[in-house]
Amino acid sequence: MSWAAWWFDGVLVGSLIVLAWGSVMARDPFTGIVRYVIFGLLAALTWARLWAPDLALAEAAIGAGLTGALLLSTLGRMGLSRSSGHAGEALVPVPPRLTGRKPLPLGFPELVLTLALAAGVAIGAAVMHLGAARSPGLGTAVVALLPQSGIESEVAAVLLDFRAYDTLLEMAVLLTAVLAIWCLGVIRFRRSPWRVDPVLASLARALVPFLLLIAAWLLQAGLHGPGGAFQAGAILGAAGVLWTLADRRALRLGERRSARVGLVLGLGTFAIGAFLPTLVGRPLLTWAPGSAPAWAWGIELAIAVSVGLSLTALFMGGLAEVPHIDEEEP
Amino acid sequence: MVTWVAAALIAAGGAFFTAGLVGLLRFPDVYARIHAVTKADTLGLGLVALGVALVQPSPVHSARVLLVWILAALASGAAGHLLCRAAWLEEVEAGKRDTS
Known part of the structure; x- marks a missing residue:
């Protein structure tokens, strides 16, 4: 060096x-x-x-x-x-x-x-x-077992196959955190939350599409190399934070059914995938031979959506008590 | 030849970064400091990005580097405006050396 x-x-x-x-x-x-x-x-x-x-x-x-x-x-x-x-x-x-x-x-x-x-x-x-x-650490062991999993990327194989149980529980922790924060009460605002700086709003309009694009790219890249659901989810979370700051209607996120479905999507998909094998007598979290890449793809997508929404919800810090738009100050 | 031009651009970018840094440390009030950092650093990053873009293996790579600069310039300009606005709303006076 x-x-x-x-x-x-x-x-x-x-x-x-x-x-x-x-x-x-x-x-x-x-x-x-x-x-x-x-x-x-x-x-x-x-x-x-x-x-x-x-x-x-x-x-x-x-x-x-x-x-x-x-x-x-x-x-x-x-x-x-x-x-x-x-x-x-x-x-x-x-x-x-x-x-x-x-x-x-x-x-x-x-x-x-x-x-x-x-x-x-x-x-x-x-x-x-x-x-x-x-x-050598565990690196060589992972590379040796990679063909058995069928997932191309070492990191994705570890997260979604070799130690899928941990990842499943991580999703449960994240969801629990959001629910706990929602239980703690509503957000109140000292000033009217509707006054948003126009420059900030323009910046959000310019950047959020890029962030979505980058998240999608990271998601697909994660199956072959660096990237993956958590990184994509974090970028989605950043987009969510920017959106929350720039468009206060975002604060009503928690009321939307689609957002609530999105929040549990990661854990839900993962849990269904985890328990399905037990119906045919195989152990928990064993993907059927050859099906690991398909599961990995589906679960990564679901996790990314959930992580993004969870991080946005965590940033908001609670269900918002915001006036309706028609009550907006002039 | 291209390598030398790229090196010169990157060095010039570094000089602007240094100028922005000195401004941040030495300028009297919050507005002047924000002014120094957002302007000088955006230009500095632009020069560095231009230099790096010149030595990329393909135009696609160069375009990516320049895209980074455009996004950073957007974010830096908006962040500078928001910081100034926050300071203005908190009634920080211009021309006075604040404690921060």
């Missing part, structure tokens, strides 16, 4: 450590969230450097994008946004050690940065050393 790559990786890992520390120790929540989002972006870059494009995509879309949006919307609802000047008085308890701390001695941040960079280079070197030992 060239010196430039070493340098880049060292800075990357060092920045990750500094950002992780800064995100947890930030005095006001807004700063912490912003640092967390940057941390997510750099983590995605790290996965890309480790030749794990699937993880890089998921981290960028969910870790940096949607989690950041969720945290910021939560912060906004807590009335804690920094610009309103209430950052200190708090629903979030700030440890007294942090609020009353003395200014750091000169050179302290530089020292932390240097130590973090050194730690980053050391960890990088250790990982490279491990890599040199050529630990």
Whole structure:
């Protein structure tokens, strides 16, 4: 590996450590969230450097994008946004050690940065050393079993065949989370939710079709290589968030029967596919020989739709109590 | 030859990124900083994208890179506007160095 790559990786890992520390120790929540989002972006870059494009995509879309949006919307609802000047008085308890701390001695941040960079280079070197030992992990086992599954992509084969049980339960967790949030109450708005900036609305109109296209592409790509249902679902979720921000009619999503069907589609399809074999006396979650790719395709599509809708619903943070459009303010 | 032109474009893009960064750190108020970042970075990304597009193996790849720039430019312009609007609605005054 060239010196430039070493340098880049060292800075990357060092920045990750500094950002992780800064995100947890930030005095006001807004700063912490912003640092967390940057941390997510750099983590995605790290996965890309480790030749794990699937993880890089998921981290960028969910870790940096949607989690950041969720945290910021939560912060906004807590009335804690920094610009309103209430950052200190708090629903979030700030440890007294942090609020009353003395200014750091000169050179302290530089020292932390240097130590973090050194730690980053050391960890990088250790990982490279491990890599040199050529630990095969489960990769070779998966590749060996791939023909038995019939699914082309290793990642898709693992998620939907070899460990389908985990994926099934992950879908159940996601659905449960949405239902739990819906049980907690309705969203209320301080200001009229109908005032949407026209620039934002235009941006949403321009970007949402692209996001849908990218999601569809990722979905079909997932059967052959990097991509797949969760990445496509995350992009759909991003489209949903943008739509929610730009067109407040989206807040009525939870009332729509089609949306509710879409929310359970992933878990439903998966569960039906999982239990069908038991009717003919085969164990749970065993696809009939040769049918795995077809199931994988159907379930991936269903999961993508459900993940996208779930993430949108999570961002909304509840069933909305919005006035009807005819009650709109002039 | 094409490689050199591409390298020059990418370097120029990097210079604009650096200028945007300096603006973000040094400009006095939130409006000026947003102005610096959105304008300089969009142009910087455009130059880098143009440089990268020149050395792609096929026109399809080049078109993809340029599409990334167009989408980023749209998003950056709109984000800059929304941030400024939010600051304006919160009555942040121009010309004063804020604490953030």
